[in-house]
Amino acid sequence: MTDLTGFLGNAYPWVLAAHVTFVIYWIAGLLLLPRFYVYHHETTAGSAEDRAWIERERRTRNIILGPAMFVVWALGLLLAFNIGAFEEGWFHAKLALVIALSGYQGWLGVYGKRLASGKRSGSNRTLRIMNEIPGVAAAVIVVLVIVRPF
Ligand code: HEM
Numbered sequence: 787m788t789d790l791t792g793f794l795g796n797a798y799p800w801v802l803a804a805h806v807t808f809v810i811y812w813i814a815g816l817l818l819l820p821r822f823y824v825y826h827h828e829t830t831a832g833s834a835e836d837r838a839w840i841e842r843e844r845r846t847r848n849i850i851l852g853p854a855m856f857v858v859w860a861l862g863l864l865l866a867f868n869i870g871a872f873e874e875g876w877f878h879a880k881l882a883l884v885i886a887l888s889g890y891q892g893w894l895g896v897y898g899k900r901l902a903s904g905k906r907s908g909s910n911r912t913l914r915i916m917n918e919i920p921g922v923a924a925a926v927i928v929v930l931v932i933v934r935p936f
Contacts, residue, residue, distance in 0.1 A: 792868035801868075805861040809924075812854035816887065816920035819846050819894055823901060824913050831904035840902045847898065851891060859888075875936040880927055887923050 794801055826839035862884070871877040893916075900907055929935070 789869065792870075794864065794868045798865075798868060801861055801864055805858065805865060808854050808857040808861065811850060812858050813920055813924045815846055815850035815854055816891065816894075817917075819843060819851065819898070820913060820917045820920075822846065823894075823897060824910060824917065826901050827906055827910055827913060831906070836904075843898050843901070847895060851894075855888060855891060859884075874934070876930045876934040879936075880930045883923050883927050883930070887920065890919055890923075 790796060790798055792798060822839060822843050826836070826843065829835040829839060866872060866877065897908075
């Protein structure tokens with residue numbers, strides 16, 4: 787935690803703090819957006835409520851999810867190079883999960899566009915199950931980076 791020998795020097799704890807802050811923003815967005823989809827799924831296509839959800843979802847994707855994911859990746863990679871994490875098992879597992887979470891965000895974008903065009907594909911139950919993915923992934927990632935079991 788306080789290893790200041792990497793190229794980041796004294797900036798290291800600040801970069802780490804910023805990384806964790808943007809992780810919070812990112813995961814908050816990933817928990818919020820699929821919940822919006824559950825409510826949106828229940829509306830009638832073309833209604834005023836439908837249009838309101840489309841706008842809320844668009845803003846959540848563009849203002850929270852997109853920028854937060856970018857900053858988390860940028861700072862996370864800086865930290866990884868700084869501590870030489872690429873040789874460590876826990877980091878490989880974390881990277882795999884983070885790539886999966888980024889893919890999940892891609893799926894959210896595609897699904898949102900489908901909802902916005904009036905399609906109501908997939909059951910509400912499927913959506914609710916998809917909702918659990920970011921919470922579970924975040925918990926496993928936190929164990930990987932803090933416990934570092936391998
Ligand atoms: C997007 C790609 C990501 C990369 C490349 C990355 C990389 C890293 C690295 C290398 C560290 C260790 C820093 C150190 O100990 O000096 C770290 C710390 C941390 N990361 Fe990430 N990370 C990413 C995303 C995430 C995500 C999605 C989460 C949570 C869901 C997360 C949570 C954390 C936490 C809590 C720490 C602090 C652990 C500590 O006390 O050292 N990171 N990250």
